[in-house]
Each structure stands twice: as structure tokens, then as C-alpha cells.
Amino acid sequence: xxxxxxxLLVDKEKALKNIKKMSxxxxxxxxxxxxxxxxxxxxxxxxxxxxxxxSACTVSSVSxxxxxxxxxxxxxxxxxxxxxxxxxxxxxxxxxxxxxxLIESEESLAHAKNNIAGTLGYFLKVDVGTHRTxxxxxxxxxxxxxxxxxxxxxxxxxFLAHAGHTYGCTDTESxxxxxxxAVKVLxxxxxxFGGIISYGDTPSCSIIDDLSFCDEMRPGNFVFYDWMQQxxxxxxxxxxxxxLACPIVSIxxxxxxxxxxxxxxxxxxxxxxxKDEYGKGSKCFGKAVKLSDxxxxxxxxxxxxxxxxxxxxxxxxxxxxxxxKVGDLIGILPVHSCLTADLQGYYLTTQGEKIDKMNKx
Numbered sequence: 001x002x003x004x005x006x007x008l009l010v011d012k013e014k015a016l017k018n019i020k021k022m023s024x025x026x027x028x029x030x031x032x033x034x035x036x037x038x039x040x041x042x043x044x045x046x047x048x049x050x051x052x053x054x055s056a057c058t059v060s061s062v063s064x065x066x067x068x069x070x071x072x073x074x075x076x077x078x079x080x081x082x083x084x085x086x087x088x089x090x091x092x093x094x095x096x097x098x099x100x101x102l103i104e105s106e107e108s109l110a111h112a113k114n115n116i117a118g119t120l121g122y123f124l125k126v127d128v129g130t131h132r133t134x135x136x137x138x139x140x141x142x143x144x145x146x147x148x149x150x151x152x153x154x155x156x157x158x159f160l161a162h163a164g165h166t167y168g169c170t171d172t173e174s175x176x177x178x179x180x181x182a183v184k185v186l187x188x189x190x191x192x193f194g195g196i197i198s199y200g201d202t203p204s205c206s207i208i209d210d211l212s213f214c215d216e217m218r219p220g221n222f223v224f225y226d227w228m229q230q231x232x233x234x235x236x237x238x239x240x241x242x243x244l245a246c247p248i249v250s251i252x253x254x255x256x257x258x259x260x261x262x263x264x265x266x267x268x269x270x271x272x273x274x275k276d277e278y279g280k281g282s283k284c285f286g287k288a289v290k291l292s293d294x295x296x297x298x299x300x301x302x303x304x305x306x307x308x309x310x311x312x313x314x315x316x317x318x319x320x321x322x323x324x325k326v327g328d329l330i331g332i333l334p335v336h337s338c339l340t341a342d343l344q345g346y347y348l349t350t351q352g353e354k355i356d357k358m359n360k361x
Contacts, residue, residue: 169233
């Protein structure tokens with residue numbers, strides 16, 4: 001397939017290796033692998049997981065649950081707080097598949113009990129330090145009340161947590177410290193109230209060898225990885241399985257900049273701050289690499305330092321600019337592959353196979 005516009009390339013071999021590695025870690029830890037499918041949004045890539053014995057998945061929205069349920073997935077956890085306004089859609093799903101929702105308040109549990117027609121399970125979302133959402137684990141009065149309202153129609157499953165603050169770490173020791181804290185909190189809750197522990201963030205699940213404290217693992221980003229994960233230490237650059245192919249539309253040698261067709265609506269505006277040897281910080285929206293017949297090289301040749309809606313600006317050395325020209329395609333390793341994937345209409349494997357995905361429209 002000829003590439004004319006920004007297109008996300010997927011190296012299937014790398015993705016399969018990533019899936020195999022995480023699957024083996026789950027088996028070694030005696031934990032079920034319930035991967036988060038918000039990283040790829042794709043029926044076809046979901047089948048790659050099935051080949052490794054994965055039969056349950058995690059999603060981030062009701063619409064995503066509907067999509068994967070229509071593709072044959074019949075054991076799904078919606079890892080997002082229960083949305084009262086989508087109760088009819090949740091009811092329809094609960095009549096067809098094994099469905100779990102997240103609860104963190106008396107109001108939401110009462111609403112679900114009164115408005116969901118089918119049977120489903122509920123996890124209590126626990127805040128283990130991200131402070132985005134979830135119940136404070138010290139609020140045992142609320143937790144006890146929510147657990148004790150379990151019924152055949154709406155059954156308490158256990159405790160679910162996502163240590164999202166690991167994404168802000170810059171070394172593996174910090175990730176291990178966050179992980180140890182989450183283990184303590186969740187294990188104490190399980191011992192006191194029962195249920196299972198559902199845990200997952202890609203940094204922890206990637207660098208921790210033994211995750212036997214949990215009953216199921218829910219990482220998602222690991223299927224693709226990205227530059228942020230490489231920067232954290234979750235993966236090597238060789239394990240990044242996606243690269244955005246972008247046309248070069250302009251070159252400004254005097255500024256050391258290459259302009260690509262590939263901006264915020266393709267890469268997203270997620271970025272990290274990288275410091276040079278002098279401690280000066282600069283924004284990174286992705287890393288430029290050379291494309292090849294087999295995919296892409298792993299040698300970094302530039303930094304995407306700015307993005308607007310359609311434009312991406314790559315800072316490159318004089319030597320690197322000398323080897324590119326307007327009309328060429330260049331590869332960008334995304335900072336956050338989940339958001340980059342969400343923005344694509346489809347993927348293209350390095351073997352030229354088109355992969356369809358869930359789209360919002």
C-alpha cells in the first residue's frame with residue numbers, strides 16, 4: 001500500500017513478542033492476563049492475544065465494550081467509573097456477556113442496582129496514589145458498605161487499581177517504590193474484605209518480575225510500547241512496535257528543522273520533557289527514525305519538538321538533514337502510542353497488511 005498521509009505502521013513480530021513476554025510473566029505469576037485493549041482498538045490485534053490464551057479483556061468505555069463484544073469477546077471489564085447516563089447500553093451488554101463495571105460511590109452503586117436489567121460484576125476502584133479517581137483505601141467504612149451490598153444481580157468482584165503515576169517516573173527504582181505501596185494497600189484490602197485484586201499499569205507490569213500478589217494483570221500499552229515507556233525504562237527501543245510514517249513537506253536548513261505532515265491530530269499533544277547534558281529541558285512529541293523496507297531503524301535522527309494541528313517540527317542535525325528531502329517519508333516513534341493509535345483510521349503492518357480498528361464515527 002502506498003503511503004501518502006500520516007500512517008501508523010505496526011511491526012507485528014515485535015507486538016507478538018511483547019504479548020508473549022507479558023503472557024509468560026502472567027503465567028509465572030499465576031495471574032490471569034486481562035489486557036487493556038484501549039492501546040490498539042482492533043479486532044485483528046485482539047486475535048493476536050487470543051493466540052496466547054487470553055480470553056478476557058479490559059476496555060475504557062462502554063462503546064469500546066460494545067465493539068469488542070460484537071467481535072466475540074464475552075468477558076469484559078470497563079475500567080472507567082460507572083456512567084449513570086449509559087445504563088441502558090450497559091444493561092444490554094450485561095444480558096449478553098460477562099461484564100464488570102467500576103464503582104467508587106454509594107450513589108453509583110445504588111443507580112446501577114436500580115437501573116441495570118442484566119447481571120454484572122463490580123470492582124471497587126482504589127486510588128493507590130495517582131489521585132485521578134478511586135476510593136481512598138483508608139475509607140474502610142465506605143468500602144465495607146459497598147462490599148456488603150453485593151448480590152446475585154450485582155456481584156462484588158474485588159479491588160481494581162491502576163498506578164498511573166508510574167508514567168511520571170524516570171527510573172525503575174521509583175516504579176518499584178510505587179508498586180510496593182500498591183501491593184501493601186491492595187493486599188490489606190483483599191485480606192479484610194475478600195474478592196480478587198485486578199492490577200495493571202505497563203511500567204510496573206513490565207519491570208516487576210513477580211506479580212503473584214494480584215489475581216489478574218491489566219497492562220495495555222505493552223503491546224506497542226512507545227518513547228515514553230522507553231524513557232521510563234519499561235522497554236527497549238527495539239521493543240517499540242509502532243511508528244508513524246509521515247511525509248516531509250518542508251526543510252529549513254538554517255533553523256535545523258524538518259516539517260512533516262504529522263501533527264497533534266496524528267501524534268496527539270502528549271509530550272515529555274527531556275534534559276540535555278547541561279540540564280536544559282526541551283519538549284519531545286516523538287523521535288524521528290529512518291524508515292526501511294523492513295520497517296524502521298532504531299537509530300534516532302531527530303526530535304519532534306513542536307506540533308500544531310497538522311504540522312510536526314523535527315529538530316535535526318546538519319548531518320541528518322543532509323540525508324532527507326522534501327517528498328520523503330520519515331518515521332516517528334510516538335511519545336504515547338495509545339493516543340496516537342486512537343487518532344488513526346487504520347494501521348498498516350510492516351508487511352503491507354491493512355488492519356482495521358474501532359473508530360468513533
